[in-house]
Amino acid sequence: MRQHSLRSVIATGxxxxxxxxxxxxGANARALADPLPSWNDGPAKQAIVDFVTATTTEGSPTFVAxxxxxxxxxxxxxxxxxxxxxxQAAFAxxxxxxxxxxxxxxxxxxxxxSVLAGDRAAMAKFGEGQWAEIVGATHAGISVExxxxxxxxxxxxxxxxxxxxxYTELFYxxxxxxxxxxxxxxxxxxxxxxxxxxxxxxxxxAVYGVxxxxxxxxxxxxxxxxxxxxxxxxxEPKIFFINDKAGKPVGINMLIGKRPAAAFGNSDGDRQMxxxxxxxxxxxxxxxxxxxxxxxxxxxxxxxxxxDSKIGTFPQALMDEAKQRGWTVxxxxxxxxxxxxxxxxxx
Amino acid sequence: MRQHSLRSVIATGxxxxxxxxxxxxGANARALADPLPSWNDGPAKQAIVDFVTATTTEGSPTFVAxxxxxxxxxxxxxxxxxxxxxxQAAFAxxxxxxxxxxxxxxxxxxxxxSVLAGDRAAMAKFGEGQWAEIVGATHAGISVExxxxxxxxxxxxxxxxxxxxxYTELFYxxxxxxxxxxxxxxxxxxxxxxxxxxxxxxxxxAVYGVxxxxxxxxxxxxxxxxxxxxxxxxxEPKIFFINDKAGKPVGINMLIGKRPAAAFGNSDGDRQMxxxxxxxxxxxxxxxxxxxxxxxxxxxxxxxxxxDSKIGTFPQALMDEAKQRGWTVxxxxxxxxxxxxxxxxxx
Numbered sequence: 001m002r003q004h005s006l007r008s009v010i011a012t013g014x015x016x017x018x019x020x021x022x023x024x025x026g027a028n029a030r031a032l033a034d035p036l037p038s039w040n041d042g043p044a045k046q047a048i049v050d051f052v053t054a055t056t057t058e059g060s061p062t063f064v065a066x067x068x069x070x071x072x073x074x075x076x077x078x079x080x081x082x083x084x085x086x087x088q089a090a091f092a093x094x095x096x097x098x099x100x101x102x103x104x105x106x107x108x109x110x111x112x113x114s115v116l117a118g119d120r121a122a123m124a125k126f127g128e129g130q131w132a133e134i135v136g137a138t139h140a141g142i143s144v145e146x147x148x149x150x151x152x153x154x155x156x157x158x159x160x161x162x163x164x165x166x167y168t169e170l171f172y173x174x175x176x177x178x179x180x181x182x183x184x185x186x187x188x189x190x191x192x193x194x195x196x197x198x199x200x201x202x203x204x205x206a207v208y209g210v211x212x213x214x215x216x217x218x219x220x221x222x223x224x225x226x227x228x229x230x231x232x233x234x235x236e237p238k239i240f241f242i243n244d245k246a247g248k249p250v251g252i253n254m255l256i257g258k259r260p261a262a263a264f265g266n267s268d269g270d271r272q273m274x275x276x277x278x279x280x281x282x283x284x285x286x287x288x289x290x291x292x293x294x295x296x297x298x299x300x301x302x303x304x305x306x307x308d309s310k311i312g313t314f315p316q317a318l319m320d321e322a323k324q325r326g327w328t329v330x331x332x333x334x335x336x337x338x339x340x341x342x343x344x345x346x347x
Numbered sequence: 348m349r350q351h352s353l354r355s356v357i358a359t360g361x362x363x364x365x366x367x368x369x370x371x372x373g374a375n376a377r378a379l380a381d382p383l384p385s386w387n388d389g390p391a392k393q394a395i396v397d398f399v400t401a402t403t404t405e406g407s408p409t410f411v412a413x414x415x416x417x418x419x420x421x422x423x424x425x426x427x428x429x430x431x432x433x434x435q436a437a438f439a440x441x442x443x444x445x446x447x448x449x450x451x452x453x454x455x456x457x458x459x460x461s462v463l464a465g466d467r468a469a470m471a472k473f474g475e476g477q478w479a480e481i482v483g484a485t486h487a488g489i490s491v492e493x494x495x496x497x498x499x500x501x502x503x504x505x506x507x508x509x510x511x512x513x514y515t516e517l518f519y520x521x522x523x524x525x526x527x528x529x530x531x532x533x534x535x536x537x538x539x540x541x542x543x544x545x546x547x548x549x550x551x552x553a554v555y556g557v558x559x560x561x562x563x564x565x566x567x568x569x570x571x572x573x574x575x576x577x578x579x580x581x582x583e584p585k586i587f588f589i590n591d592k593a594g595k596p597v598g599i600n601m602l603i604g605k606r607p608a609a610a611f612g613n614s615d616g617d618r619q620m621x622x623x624x625x626x627x628x629x630x631x632x633x634x635x636x637x638x639x640x641x642x643x644x645x646x647x648x649x650x651x652x653x654x655d656s657k658i659g660t661f662p663q664a665l666m667d668e669a670k671q672r673g674w675t676v677x678x679x680x681x682x683x684x685x686x687x688x689x690x691x692x693x694x
Contacts, residue, residue: 067558144600201604211414212604222600224593224619231619231626233600246571253491253569253580255602257548257559272571272578279578 035181037337038174044335047285047328048178054283055261056185062283064261066186071262071285072216072252072273073179075193075200077312078266078289079208081160081170083298086311088195089131090167091154093123095138103137112137124310136237140220144198144233151202163340168207174336175264175289179208182262190260192216192252194244194269198235216255218243244269249276261285267312274327286327290314293333296343382528384684385521391682394632394675395525401630402608403532409630411608413533418609418632419563419599419620420526422540422547424659425613425636426555428507428517430645433658435542436478437514438501440470442485450484459484471657483584487567491545491580498549510687515554521683522611522636526555529609537561537607539599541591541616545582563602565590591616596623608632614659621674633674637661640680643690 039045055064076082085093096106096115106112111130114122126134139147160170179189191210193200197217204210221236243251249272252260262285263270263277274286291298291314292306300309303319322329332339386392402411423429432440443453443462453459458477461469473481486494507517526536538557540547544564551557568583590598596619599607609632610617610624621633638645638661639653647656650666669676679686 197601197604213602215604219601222597224596224623226593226619226622231596231622233596246573249571249578249580250569254544254566255560257544257562272573275573275578276571 036177040337044330051285052185069187070260071182071187072190072192072260074265074270075191079175082312087167088199092134092138140235140237173341190214216251246272248273289330296339383524387684391677398632399532416534417605417607418529418534419537419539419607421612421617422538426522429659434514435546439481439485487582487584520688539563563598593619595620636677643686
């Protein structure tokens, strides 16, 4: 009995030791695990790792206090697919079809007429005025709450025309890893998008782990309404703020009030955000995603001779500025081992 | 030796026990310590404690997830003194004097002429147009960075005319305790002020422990400037957003994107913020500071027959709405044991 008991103790101890070693090993393995597994080794991946090391190593001259660890990410084309049209534009166009029965006049009235007729050539020529009309008709005249619910329902079922997957699955896995890696190192990650703030807020937490208060975006005028004793925020068909190009540093200042330590973009809409980020002292990470992978995603520029695009334009001048200022250009083709979670097979 | 050893063990054990009990007692004492020592017992203090209990007790039907623990605080008159004029107005007026040598034309030109002449009667009649001119002349035409530095220098030395203490010492200690108590319970505390966002950001962290990204305020147009290769955010002499009255729920939606669980105000500028907060379900804390203590601070209404005031107006209609909707009115005189840290002696 006594011997049995002793054996039990030894056995228990052995199991304990095994567990202990396993835990130690596990913790160690986690610490050593590659935080960016979807990235190929190369200058882009290295730039991210070097930046995190430089800004989080205590005593380093480039150490950044946790309160100032701000990383900003453009959304369309930087965090998820933006071709063949912005997801929000797809939403707006589908909503024109949905609302058409209540607007018989649209059949004869552009830009709605072209949308309803599916006239792609006409739609491709839409300028700011036409889009403002479409946004006014599809994004306004309802409360913020109702708008969020409409977007939520749409995004839950809508699918990307080429990949035939929900848009919310078409985020770039390497960029999500970069966000998570930065967050694990005390950075707060903000989305700074030319798209609608209220649109992106609907899914920012679920898709990117970014809470709504960390979404900086374009907005229309919102009006407090209390007519019937039940307060509502009503969306008006009027632009309030365009968070694009020179608007991005302004939006960042308004919502964050601090200069980012890291900024990620992919087009001429992000140039000023990267300039603004880079003009701060110390270690700053400035990165641009370059879409050069027609097979797995899309290829467009016109930089480096790739096809021109009205959506997510990456002009040669931006490529030149990136070189001149030491911004890191991420080649989707070369730097990303995998683009999507459960990689979509391109057609 | 053996007995000595045993005695040592017992002694050590006894010391250990004493330490253990002391630790338990200490922890218990801390848990039982009054988180709101500057508040007198009464319905206002009780409302805060009850709200925190209701929203943070796991399993309670009114439990609020940490991500949604948002508390918003008006600044002027709610967190610090606003009489005889708003601190920011004092800054603007002093800056008119400072800039006057560069503007000889001001001597003959109102509203500057009245300010330079110290004509209090004329200044008291200034409307929105005059103040907009003064703000344009004193708050714009410079970069955000330069503005912050000017405000920082001013606030470090400027003193309140009655209390003869720096404005930054004239925060209400009970309100700071409420903020700290809420933060200790997982709430994020935001300042939601009709005052200038950039003005308040200069001292929000030092005075209230509120980081700049949690300051929602009024703003003027800001423009990204890159003329000389060095990016700057320039402040333009044009109003962008007024974060007051019906603007407060709009500003909250823009910067936070969530309905507050708790809101604190003191005037008709805060009515809509409290309505908006109260219209959410579950436990919501809605509080109004009522300045009824002429001896220790100021007394003004015109609610409850107190003197009327253009600054921080608390009309009878607001008092009636507070009663009707169950908002808690804080009486400075009765609810606050102490108003200022190192209590200023009133003159």
